[in-house]
Amino acid sequence: MTPNTEESAIIRIFHVHKRFGKKNALTDITLDVEQNDLLLVSGPSGAGKSTLLKLLYLGEALTEGQILIDGMNLSRIAANRIPVVRRQFGIIFQDYKLIQTKTVYENIALVLEVKGEKTRFIQKKVSSVLRTVGMEERINSFPPSLSGGEQQRIAVARAVVGDPKIILADEPTGSLDSESASVIMDLLMGVHARGATVIIATHDKEIIRDTKGKVIYLKDGLMMEPPMIEPLIEKKKTITL
Amino acid sequence: MKTEWLIFFTKRAFQDMNSNRFLHIVTIITISLSILIVSAFGLFFTNINDIMVSWKKGVKIMAYLNKDVEKIQLPELKQKILSLYGVSAVRFIPKEDALEELKQQMKRQMALFENLKENPLPDVFEIQMIPSTQNWGKVEILAAQVEMFPQVAGVEYGQRWLGRVTGIFNLFKFAGTAMCLVFFMASVFIVANTIRLLFFSRREEFEIMRLVGATDGFIKAPFYIEGILQGILGGVTGILILFVIYVIITSNVDPGISSGFFVMRFLPISISMGIVCCSMFAGWLGCYLSLKQFLKY
Ligand SMILES: Nc1ncnc2c1ncn2[C@@H]1O[C@H](COP(=O)(O)OP(=O)(O)O)[C@@H](O)[C@H]1O
Ligand SMILES: [Mg+2]
Numbered sequence: 001m002t003p004n005t006e007e008s009a010i011i012r013i014f015h016v017h018k019r020f021g022k023k024n025a026l027t028d029i030t031l032d033v034e035q036n037d038l039l040l041v042s043g044p045s046g047a048g049k050s051t052l053l054k055l056l057y058l059g060e061a062l063t064e065g066q067i068l069i070d071g072m073n074l075s076r077i078a079a080n081r082i083p084v085v086r087r088q089f090g091i092i093f094q095d096y097k098l099i100q101t102k103t104v105y106e107n108i109a110l111v112l113e114v115k116g117e118k119t120r121f122i123q124k125k126v127s128s129v130l131r132t133v134g135m136e137e138r139i140n141s142f143p144p145s146l147s148g149g150e151q152q153r154i155a156v157a158r159a160v161v162g163d164p165k166i167i168l169a170d171e172p173t174g175s176l177d178s179e180s181a182s183v184i185m186d187l188l189m190g191v192h193a194r195g196a197t198v199i200i201a202t203h204d205k206e207i208i209r210d211t212k213g214k215v216i217y218l219k220d221g222l223m224m225e226p227p228m229i230e231p232l233i234e235k236k237k238t239i240t241l
Numbered sequence: 242m243k244t245e246w247l248i249f250f251t252k253r254a255f256q257d258m259n260s261n262r263f264l265h266i267v268t269i270i271t272i273s274l275s276i277l278i279v280s281a282f283g284l285f286f287t288n289i290n291d292i293m294v295s296w297k298k299g300v301k302i303m304a305y306l307n308k309d310v311e312k313i314q315l316p317e318l319k320q321k322i323l324s325l326y327g328v329s330a331v332r333f334i335p336k337e338d339a340l341e342e343l344k345q346q347m348k349r350q351m352a353l354f355e356n357l358k359e360n361p362l363p364d365v366f367e368i369q370m371i372p373s374t375q376n377w378g379k380v381e382i383l384a385a386q387v388e389m390f391p392q393v394a395g396v397e398y399g400q401r402w403l404g405r406v407t408g409i410f411n412l413f414k415f416a417g418t419a420m421c422l423v424f425f426m427a428s429v430f431i432v433a434n435t436i437r438l439l440f441f442s443r444r445e446e447f448e449i450m451r452l453v454g455a456t457d458g459f460i461k462a463p464f465y466i467e468g469i470l471q472g473i474l475g476g477v478t479g480i481l482i483l484f485v486i487y488v489i490i491t492s493n494v495d496p497g498i499s500s501g502f503f504v505m506r507f508l509p510i511s512i513s514m515g516i517v518c519c520s521m522f523a524g525w526l527g528c529y530l531s532l533k534q535f536l537k538y
Contacts, residue, residue: 019346080456087454099446101260114455116246158453 004045009165010035010197011056016065018051018221024053026221029065033199035165038192038213042226045220049201050094053168056199058082070165087115090159090229092169096151098143104130104154105139111162129161131181133187149180154220156187160196167191169200173207186213246462254466261439265471268435272475272520274425275431275481278515280483282417284508290508293410302368302384302398309366310392318392322368325386327379330369336362363394425523428475432468432527438533441462465528472524476517480508 011033014116019027026048033039054060055067057080058074067074069088077085098107105126112122122133130136143151152172159167169188169215173181185207192198202208208226217226258265267432304322314335322331339362344354367389370380384396442446447460487507508516 057447057452083451083454085458086452093452096451097449099449101443110450110455111453113249114450114453114459118245205527222504 008014008034010037010070011054011199012066013055013065014068016055017063018048018055018060019063024221026055026218029223031176031216031223033197035197036192036195037197038207039197039213040211040213040215041198041199041218042208042215043203043218044206046220047201047203048109048221049203049218050170051221052218053091053170053199053201056166056168057086057091069125087162090164090167090191092152092155092159092172094174096143096155098151098154099196100143102170103140103142104128104135104146105144107154108158108161109165111158115162125161126157129157132160133157133192134183148179149176152176152180152184153187156184160187160191163239167196167198169198171202171204172200173204174200177237178206181207216236250462251466251535253463254470257439257463258467258470264435264438265467267476268431268471269441269475271431272428272471273478275428276476276479276516276520277482279421279424280480280508280513281486282420282485283301283512283516284487286414286417287508287512288505289410289413293407300370300380302370302380302387302396303389304366304368304387304396305394305525306366306392307394308363314392315364318390319366321390322366322387325383327383328368328370332367332369334365334367336360339365345536366393369483377393409520414415425519428472428520428523429527429530432471432524432525435471435530436464436528439467440531442537461532463529465525465533468524468528469521470524472521472527473517476525479520480516483508 007117011031013029013031013033015025016029017024029052039053043049051060055074056069058077062075066161069085072085072110074085101111102110108126108129109122112125117125127136127139130139133156135150135157138146138150138154143154146154159169159201167188172184172188176184181204188198188200189211198213200207200211200213215226217224310318319331319333322328337360340354340360343362344351345352367386368383370383380398384398388395388396447455450460453458482508491505
């Protein structure tokens with residue numbers, strides 16, 4: 001039984017299992033993501049959100065089931081084609097994964113360099129994307145000299161600079177104050193508005209509440225109905241307390 | 242497209258080398274010392290070989306004929322000697338000429354020859370060998386063959402000691418080649434180690450590069466260029482150092498001594514280039530060996 005490739009879904013996840021030794025990190029996940037969807041993967045920490053994203057960009061190999069990305073079956077991808085698959089994505093990692101010894105410019109330019117783009121094009125593209133995230137003045141800074149929120153903006157810039165069809169964001173607001181978090185979310189919404197398919201893994205209930213998009217809920221590796229999200233008033237109450 | 246990549250990776254390689262200057266300089270110096278030793282051997286052998294060749298050119302077999310050999314027999318004997326393997330020319334020196342020559346050489350001792358009633362010298366065939374067959378074993382075999390002719394009283398091939406020197410020389414050559422191999426392997430190891438260190442210290446960076454879609458080739462290419470550059474720079478430096486030493490030595494040696502029997506010369510360009518190529522290959526190989534364990538695709 002294989003998923004039908006004729007349909008329009010850009011990502012098809014079909015009865016996917018992921019085990020780490022005896023630990024079931026994901027159990028029987030089936031899910032279609034359409035072009036230009038905005039998907040929120042929610043759930044408590046340890047639920048398997050990051051693992052799901054890793055399976056998509058081949059950071060981990062799935063144990064069972066099938067995943068199709070734009071018609072490519074990830075289980076049948078030859079090792080030397082893995083970079084090609086990864087270039088379909090713009091990825092924002094939970095821990096940013098910026099190269100500490102390279103400048104902001106070099107970090108972002110890398111995405112275009114691996115594709116063999118011309119230097120002049122790269123320079124134009126990088127400065128324009130830095131303007132979008134409001135970091136054009138830090139173009140020659142090194143990541144360790146930036147705050148967490150600034151690094152996250154650079155990570156977003158790197159994820160979108162190659163105009164990928166799909167953005168994967170793993171806890172993009174995880175360790176940020178609410179102001180930085182909303183800047184990041186606005187940036188992601190902007191990319192989505194321009195046509196990208198965006199998948200955000202987050203355990204932040206505020207974001208889930210405030211973002212319009214499909215939501216899936218994971219718990220212990222199982223996909224289930226999301227629990228009722230507490231009404232806004234309740235949160236306000238905790239603040240006034 | 243290809244040349245664009247090459248330019249891109251070369252730039253990368255230079256940036257990387259610049260940011261790890263110290264490590265690269267140490268590596269290059271170490272390689273250049275290996276190359277210096279190897280090429281010093283090469284220089285020594287080139288010149289010794291020149292000497293040996295010029296000595297060997299002078300190797301002639303003199304076949305002294307019995308007194309009772311009739312003149313009529315001579316052309317046939319000459320023909321027989323000529324047909325032996327390795328003989329290029331045979332010259333007959335009648336005993337009269339030999340005596341004349343001797344008298345010329347010993348003008349001062351003319352008195353010795355005055356009461357000579359009879360020519361004490363024998364007739365001689367002077368046998369010249371084809372240069373390419375002049376290895377020492379062949380000279381000995383040929384001499385033995387010539388000696389077998391009944392008309393030949395005895396043979397002489399001058400510098401007998403040359404045989405022994407040749408033997409020693411060959412032994413040295415063998416030892417030298419073995420040493421070159423050892424130094425080649427040392428260079429490979431040094432480069433492999435440098436690349437391994439660099440790679441290890443930057444593995445996080447490479448992991449990130451792979452996550453954003455870099456192929457292994459993209460990550461490896463600058464390393465190969467660095468390895469090859471280290472090889473070339475180390476090789477060229479080693480040979481340059483040797484050249485400087487050579488110039489200092491030759492300009493301090495009394496030219497009378499050296500130009501007397503041979504002219505000392507530096508390594509021929511072809512050999513120098515060969516050494517640099519080997520060094521470059523060592524750089525490449527070192528890279529290959531250390532990278533193949535890290536990256537799989
Ligand atoms: N490389 C790994 N080896 C072993 N267990 C892992 C590995 N990665 C994740 N896990 C386990 O899989 C489960 C899901 O992890 P993860 O996907 O990171 O959760 P989330 O991102 O939702 O917090 C966790 O129990 C975690 O311990
Ligand atoms: Mg996670």
